[in-house]
Amino acid sequence: MxxxxxxxxxxxDPTEIENKWYQTWEERGYFKPSGKGDSFCIMIPPPNVTGSLHMGHGFNNAIMDALTRYNRMMGKNTLWQPGTDHAGIATQMVVERQLAAENISRHDLGREKFIEKIWEWKEQSGNTITRQIRRLGSSVDWSRERFTMDEGLSNAVKEVFVRLHEDGLIYRGKRLVNWDPKFHTALSDLEVESIEEKGSLWHFKYFFENQATTTKDGLNYLVVATTRPETLLGDSAVAVHPEDERYAHLIGQNIVLPITGRLVPIVADEYVEKDFGTGCVKITPAHDFNDYELGKRHQLPLINIFNKNAEVLAEFEIINKAGEQISSHITAPADYAGMERFAARKKLVEQADAEGWLDKIDPYDLKAPRGDRSGVIIEPLLTDQWYVKIAPLAEPAIDAVKDGRIKFVPEQYTNMYMAWMNNIQDWCISRQLWWGHRIPAWYDAEGNIYVGRNEAEVRSKHNLADSVELHQDEDVLDTWFSSALWTFSTLGWTGDIEKDKLNDILKTFHPTDVLVTGFDIIFFWVARMIMMTLHFMKNEDGTAQVPFKTVYVHGLVRDGEGQKMSKSKGNVLDPLDLIDGVDLESLVQKRTFGLMNPKQAAKIEKSTRKEFPGGINAYGTDAVRFTFCALANTGRDIKFDxxxxxxxxxxxxxxxxxxxxxxxxxxxxxxxxxxxxxxxxxxxxxxxxxxxxxxxxxxxxxxxxxxxxxxxxxxxxxxxxxxxxxxxxxxxxxxxxxxxxxxxxxxxxxxxxxxxxxxxxxxxxxxxxxxxxxxxxxxxxxxxxxxxxxxxxxxxxxxxxNDQAEADMQWLQGLIGAVRNIRGEMGLGNARLLPVLLQNISDAEKTQIARIEPLFKALAKVESIEILANDQQPPLSSSSVIGHASVFVPMKGLIDPKAELGRLQKDFDKVQKQHDQIANKLSNEGFVSKAPAAVVEGEKVKLAEFADQLSKIKLSMEQIAAL
CATH class of the missing domain: 1.10.730.10 (Isoleucyl-tRNA Synthetase; Domain 1)
Structure with missing residues (x-):
């Protein structure tokens, strides 16, 4: 050699190595399945095409790649399937902002041209995150990369929608949804952030219909507290707890709703907390999710008072208990029609104050629901939407986890999954956007609905002549709908049994082996994948197929103090900055970019300059990945330091x-x-x-x-x-x-x-x-x-x-460590050979010592070894202990007594000075009487410790003087 x-x-130099090898790996096709061995497949949770890498992606990808590379090296036919999500609202927002900079709206362009603009953006800059995933060293099979809006996946989405509709599992209905008044679309719960804010709790007087009716305190009204005064216009009832003795006699009576003059009943429901506020709650079923459920229990009408801009309607919409709209016959109070909801709030409070039915206003900390993209307050709103009937799909999904076909790691997340699935509601799948999978449903002039894979199929299926005008539903499907099909749609599933039988990739890699994900999307993604896969994928014997066998749930990445990373806190780290390094000014700019509050930006800049005065060093991908894996304790959030x-x-x-x-x-x-x-x-x-x-x-x-x-x-x-x-x-x-x-x-x-x-x-x-x-x-x-x-x-x-070799080596390591400690304590150089004395050594250990003696002498720089009898007094030595055995190195001949005495004298003088200072303090009656007892006791402990040190130094000096 x-x-x-x-x-x-x-x-x-990690940068040079990483750039070279990733390109080589990808070009040579090493990421592709080998075609040999048992299959192993992981599906990447598809990141948003609008996105860029964050610490969660870094953590998730490090785990998935480690599992993929391990199984590939174990000889398995391995596929890590990559792809990205079209991210409906996020992508549409990005392109709308670009157009707004040119004073153009999507409505100016029209739907078709606007969609073309989005595709152009996606091709030019929308694949940033896939380039970043490469930078992490992720060994995904890029030759199989998919996109939720590509032709194959789009066809799969239409196939699933149509078949669910044919199975009676998709329907259209008017229900309460999270409505974003800025983007004019329904949102999933995951797209709503609860932000802690300072607010108010307004207390209003609701007077009884019967003027002779009073509370037990003699009042002719109830005091109702609310954080949303403007929704008073849509109240359907006032609720009290059935066991609240203060109001039991009032249940079933009516109150007169302020401003409107409408009569609404007093109902009893256990939802009400007796000890919160006055124990009386206004019920607005059309504008609050909890009120909506209570309203269903008591068959209350739903009164929608807002339009899609969250402005007060001139004519309120009334929905009965069957979900049918009653012709509007409640007119908005004078001067409120057309008002924006918060302007209406201000006016209503002013009116209440002027008319004497405002009781009081208290400050109140609340969690405001805001759209994660728009930032505006979300309005619960009754709208016509498409829904998936969940109960029939949820039951087999629960069974698949119960019987062990799907396992959660760690197991604790099984309980979270079960809790969600046992209380699951029908899924709103329609979104009022232009970017996404357009709902495959058509309407005729009379409003009849026809569902099909395309218009031609609809006409053929329902014998509709060409003269019958049809227009397709304007809405698109929830992004999670296409993501729910991810494990099989990405592998080429068509829904055609004969075609799918010929699909070797689908047969080989489905069901997949493990899904790696965060706990926050167990319901939104994991559960829906399980439900959809069980319904559409079958084994050869006809039994339902699961999407994956294991769900590995990891925690969130937090900062070194355990705080959640967020732009507003200024504690966000970019994994690419850790890999490639970033200078201080660039880091400051990244952390403060886009912040509207100058004080907040200045605070974040100051903290960043203090924490990273020299920026962030380039650590390389391997160091960052190893860190993620070293912190990956299943299920727990990690503090990234x-x-x-x-x-x-x-x-x-x-x-x-x-x-x-x-x-x-x-x-x-x-x-x-x-x-x-x-x-x-x-x-x-x-x-x-x-x-x-x-x-x-x-x-x-x-x-x-x-x-x-x-x-x-x-x-x-x-x-x-x-x-x-x-x-x-x-x-x-x-x-x-x-x-x-x-x-x-x-x-x-x-x-x-x-x-x-x-x-x-x-x-x-x-x-x-x-x-x-x-x-x-x-x-x-x-x-x-x-x-x-x-x-x-x-x-x-x-x-x-070899257990014997390990035991011998452990003994050798202990001896070497003991001698090295003694060498350090005595201030001896590494080159000097030392005599070693051993005591309390068993016969078996003597045999071990004989076996390791040459190595011990060589590595510990030992001149000789002598074993003392257990009762033999060793000479003056520096010593150490290994279990029950003692190791001694005699001082005589190894140290200069005069120099050592001089060193010890200096130590003695230093400790004596500290001892005397505390002794003087404790002899001062003023200090002892005025200082807290804990402080005095602490000083006494220090005095005793110094006295003990002096005793030990003095003994050492006496021993050395005798040499």
Whole structure:
């Protein structure tokens, strides 16, 4: 072997390595399924096409790639399926903002031209996140990349919609939804943020219809508190708790609703909290979700008072208990029609105050529901929407988890899933947007609805002549609808049984193996995938097929203080900044960009400059990925600390430098190509045994989704055992002229072989570094293969576990550590050979010492070893303890007594001064009488500690003086 070290650069440069290898991997098709072995498939949670990488993506992708690379190396036919989501409202908003900058609205363009603009934007800049995913080293099969609006997925969406409608599971109805008055669309709960804000609690007097009716306090009115006065116009009732004795006699009577003069009943419902406010709650079923449910229980009418701009209607819409609209016959009070809701609020409060039915206003902290894109307050609104009837789909989805066909890791999330599924409501799937999968439903002039895959099918199916004018529904489907089909639509599912039978990809990789996701979308995505897949995917025997066998749920990434990362807090980190580095000014600009509040921006700038005075260093992908995996304790939120990243960047350097050291020391030397265990001695027996246990620990960690334990096992073995111990143990052998060449060749082989296996062990977590070094090491050991990615993952060989060697090595490490501690305490240099005395040594340990004596002497720089009888008094020594055994190094002849006495005298004087200062303080009656008792007691403890130190120093001085 010659010039091997020059194949490894002098310093570790992750950027150069990462750019080179990712391009090579992708170009050579290493990410594609091999076509051999059992299948393994992971579906990427499709990121929004509008998005850019955040820490959650970094965390999620690190976990998925580690699992994918591990299973690929285990010989499985592996597919990590990539793709992006069209992200209806987010994408539409981006393009609308661009048009607004040119004073153009989507309505100016019209639907068709506007959609063309979105596709243009998507092609030009909408795929940023896929480029960023590459930067993370993610080994997804890019040749199979899908988009939720591509032709195949769009056809799948239409097929599912039509078949669900034919099955009676999709219907159109008027229900309460989260309405965004800015974007004019319904929103899912996930698109609504609850923001803590300062508000008010208004208390109004609602007078009884019968003027003779009074409360138990003699009042002829009820006081009702609300955070939304403007909805008073749509009240249908006042509710009290059925067991509230204050109001029991009033249940069933009517009150006169202020301003409107309408009579509304007093009803009893357990929803009301007796101890909150006055115990009386106004009920507005058309503008509050809780009120909506209460209204259904009491068959109250729903009175819609707002239009889609959240402005007061001139004529209120009244919906009866059957969901049918009654002809409008409630006219808005004078001067309120057309008013924006918050202007109406102000006017109503002023009117209440002027007319004497405003009781009081209290400050109140509330959680305001705001659209996550628009930022405006969401209005619960009755609108005509399309719904999926969930109950029939939910039952088999519950059973699939109950019977173990789908498992949650950690198991605690099973309970969360069950709680949601057992209380699930019908799913609103329509959105009032232009970008998305347009609902495949058509209307004629009379409002009749026809559902089909296209207009031609609708006409044929319903025998509609060409003269019958049809127009397609203007709405699009909820983004989660297409995402719910993700596991099978991405694999080419068509719904045509015969075609799907010929789809080898679909048959091979569905059901998928594991879904990696955050807990926050278990209901919105995970549950819906389970329901849709069970309904549409069948096994060969006709039984329902699950989308995945395991759901691995990880926590959220928080900052080092445990705070949620958010733009408003200014604590957001970009994983690419950690990988590539970022200067301070760029970091400040990124964190403050777009903030409207100057004070908030200034505060964030100040904190950023303080925390990152030099910007953020470039740590490289491997260090960032290893950090994510090391923190991936299943289900728990993680505190992301840059010190951890720095530590794992040092780990990368450690591996790199250890490799260079090994290669330089073996340059020009012979390395055995075939293992010869008969030439192994303790170091080889021990490191090979420890390697097996590390491999076993890592494999068990992967199989149980404990990537944190896998990372720890890899780190401990490579750094603590291989680098810090085995490499050092080989030096005396390789440098000893008396050792045979064949033993040296075998030691070199073990040195390289263990390093090579360690690289394969670490590859799923640290792909770039391991590939770069492996390319040099593998040929030296006669290992063939183009890439470490497809090399066999190392697995434990139980026959090579050697408990005796590990016990001997543990004893050796303890002895060496004890001597090194003594050497440090006595201030002795590393070159000086020391005599060592051992006491309390068993017969078995004497045998062990005989076996390890040469290594102990070489590594600890020990001159001689003497075992003392248990009752023998050792000479004046510095000592240490290993379990029950004592280790002594005699001081005589090793130290200069005069110099040591001088050093100890200085220590004595220093401690004496501290002792006297506290003694004087405690002798001061004024201090003792005035200071808190805890402070005085603390000073007494310090005095005792200093006195003990003085006693010990004095004893040491006496012993040294006797030398």
């Amino acid at each position: 010659t010039d091997t070290a020059q194949n490894i650069a002098t310093t570790y 840059l010190k951890r990243v720095e530590g794992y960047r040092n780990f990368c350097n450690k591996i790199w430098n250890a490799t260079r050291f090994v290669l330089m020391n073996l340059e020009g030397q012979t390395v055995a190509q075939v293992a010869r265990p008969e030439l192994w001695e303790l170091p080889e027996q021990w490191i090979i045994s420890r390697l097996q246990k590390a491999q076993l620990a890592v494999q068990q960690a992967f199989e149980t989704y404990r990537l944190d334990l896998a990372a720890q096992a890899i780190y401990d073995f490579i750094w603590n055992e291989y680098c810090d111990w085995y490499v050092e143990l080989t030096k005396p052998v390789l440098n000893d002229a008396a050792v045979s060449e064949e033993r040296k060749a075998e030691v070199r082989r073990v040195l390289l072989s263990v390093l090579e296996q360690s690289l394969r062990l670490a590859h799923p977590l640290m792909p770039y570094l391991t590939e770069e070094i492996w390319q040099t090491l593998a040929p030296m050991l006669g290992i063939s293969g183009d890439t470490i990615m497809t090399a066999q993952y190392p697995v434990c060989d139980q026959a090579q576990i």
